[in-house]
Amino acid sequence: MTITYEETRELAQRTVVDARYPNINIYTLDAIWVLYDRVLRVDPQRIDDPARDRFLLSKGHGPSAFYAVLAAKGFFPAEWLDTVADLESPLGSHPDATLVPGAEISSGSLGHGLPLGVGVALGQRATGHRDAQVYVLVGDAELDEGSNHEAIAYAGAVGLANLNVIVADNDSASHGWAGGIASRFAVNGWSTATEDMHDHDALYRAFTAPHPDRPHVTVATVRT
Amino acid sequence: MFRSSPLTDDLQRLTMRDAFAAAAADLLDRDPRVAVVLADISADLFRKAAEAHPDRVVNVGIREQLLVGAAGGLALAGLRPIAHTYAPFLIERAFEQVKLDFERQGTSGVLVSVGASYDWAEGSFTHFGPRDVALFDTLPGWRVFVPGHAAEVPPLLEEAVDSEEGAYVRLSLRHNEAPHGGTDGALSVMRRGKRAAVIAVGPVLDNVLAAAEGLDVTVAYTNTPRPLDTEGLRDLAAETGGTVVMVEPYLEGTSAWLVSKALSDRPHRLLSIGVGREELRRYGTAAQHERLHGLDAEGIGARVREFLGPA
Structure with a gap:
């Protein structure tokens, strides 16, 4: 059974992940959907395959869209979405990788996914899985955390080509990013693209554009 | 008046740090799962190992959050990371990474510090790490090794690396005249x-x-x-x-x-x-x-x- 994007969107919208913030924000859905539908080499039957691509949701707050895509792609039953954040539910308001099939990292505190992603990319290289790609999704406000900038500078300097970052940019950083988000990566030697979050074909092209000698960032913008 | 010199006090033929670098290089040669992550500190001691294993000896520069986070990522990719720098930078500066980037991810790693409580006394408070073991007591699942002599370092490091548990190895210039104890944890x-x-x-x-x-x-x-x-x-x-x-x-x-x-x-x-x-x-x-x-x-x-x- 194939679940469409529209059906996944409905799944995400019915998934209240945080009773304190009942207005569900699923602006990351397009990017996560395009990755799991068209880009990532992952298989819900082989979630521990060492050669798999990896998606690291660093911005763990408000994971409705992530949970909906994992359910749509068969990582766990869609019924799990109806009891999110219950005491016995494996799905919480921040994902726990040890409880959620297909979740590569536990997140919640901002600024951890990109440094972890650097390590995973180094590890894939060291274990001979040089083709395996690592995709890390961060928020534009999450970039405030300095740990990201340690990772951006280092990954650019060493040309960590199997590392990919998606910045879900809904213009939520309190002090903005004068000069643009992509410039922070470009100055460190990254390949960059800035696309409209709702344009799935443009996202697909940005996520799969070759960057053989350097890491790549896609800034996916949402302007409401 | 009690006098001693930082240049002659504590002179040792082989320090715990020297023993660590040599033992880690042996482990890199022996076990393809082992990776060493550095933040400039001790990088000169790992030059040969880095030439032999460029993918598994990584120096991230003076970036301690990345040091610990990247070590956590290496563990997620199936490697056995050893992250190393000065005690206060490894454990205090990057403590949230120590807390969240291993055990909470369902993985573990090996952290090895130098500097201890006051090894670089003339460097003073910024380089003192007496709180480290107390901080590990706030986290689940970590073993702590505090060797008393350079000869205790290789077996303890091997014990730490070969295990699946998190381990903190606390190296110091202070030392006993002879090695003691085993690796079984017994008094x-x-x-x-x-x-x-x-x-x-x-x-x-x-x-x-x-x-x-x-x-x-x-x-x-x-x-x-x-x-x-x-x-x-x-x-x-x-x-x-x-x-x-x-x-x-x-x-x-x-x-x-x-x-x-x-x-x-x-x-x-x-x-x-x-x-x-x-x-x-x-x-x-x-x-x-x-x-x-x-x-x-x-x-x-x-x-x-x-x-x-x-x-």
Whole structure:
């Protein structure tokens, strides 16, 4: 059974992940959907395959869209979405990788996914899985955390080509990013693209554009 | 006046850090899962290993959050990471990474520090790490190794790397004249007495043995304070009327909660000796700081005598 994007969107919208913030924000859905539908080499039957691509949701707050895509792609039953954040539910308001099939990292505190992603990319290289790609999704406000900038500078300097970052940019950083988000990566030697979050074909092209000698960032913008 | 020089005090043919670098290089050669992550500190000691294993010896520059985060990522990719830098930068500056990037991810790693509580005394407070072991006591699942001699480092590092548990290895320039203890975590009894069981952790052993001269006390050694050998401690305390002295080369009282828990079913008495909380705002040498904190033989002896009272 194939679940469409529209059906996944409905799944995400019915998934209240945080009773304190009942207005569900699923602006990351397009990017996560395009990755799991068209880009990532992952298989819900082989979630521990060492050669798999990896998606690291660093911005763990408000994971409705992530949970909906994992359910749509068969990582766990869609019924799990109806009891999110219950005491016995494996799905919480921040994902726990040890409880959620297909979740590569536990997140919640901002600024951890990109440094972890650097390590995973180094590890894939060291274990001979040089083709395996690592995709890390961060928020534009999450970039405030300095740990990201340690990772951006280092990954650019060493040309960590199997590392990919998606910045879900809904213009939520309190002090903005004068000069643009992509410039922070470009100055460190990254390949960059800035696309409209709702344009799935443009996202697909940005996520799969070759960057053989350097890491790549896609800034996916949402302007409401 | 007590004088010593940072250049001649503590001169060692082979430091714990040298022994660590050599042992880590052997492990890199032997085990394709092992990776070393550095943040400039000690990078010169790993130059050859980095040439031999460019994918598994990584220097991220002066970036400690990335040091620990990248080590966590390597663990997620199936490697056994060893992350290494100065104690306060590894454990205090990057503590949220230590907390969230291993155990919470369902993985573990090996963290190896240098600097200890006051090794670089002339560098002063910014480079002092006496709080490290206490911080690990706030986290689940970490073992802590505190070698007392360079020769104890390779077997402890191997034990740490070959395990699937998280491990913190605390290296120091302070050291005993000879290596002691094994890798099984058990307390090693150095001498027996009746009035107290004195437990010495890592490099304070020689001072403890000198302090115990003429006292009717048991002295036991461990280089593995976590998990503490509480069974061994109970057996020793049973022979000394429940009187225990814990001498640790880091924050005084770090192990008090564990000793109290281990002996909670019987009357007992505990004296904790370790590094004080106050900031001394002094330079000098590590030996001088040891003396200021009462961790030299004279200081330990005076406190134990006062604690035990007349025989």
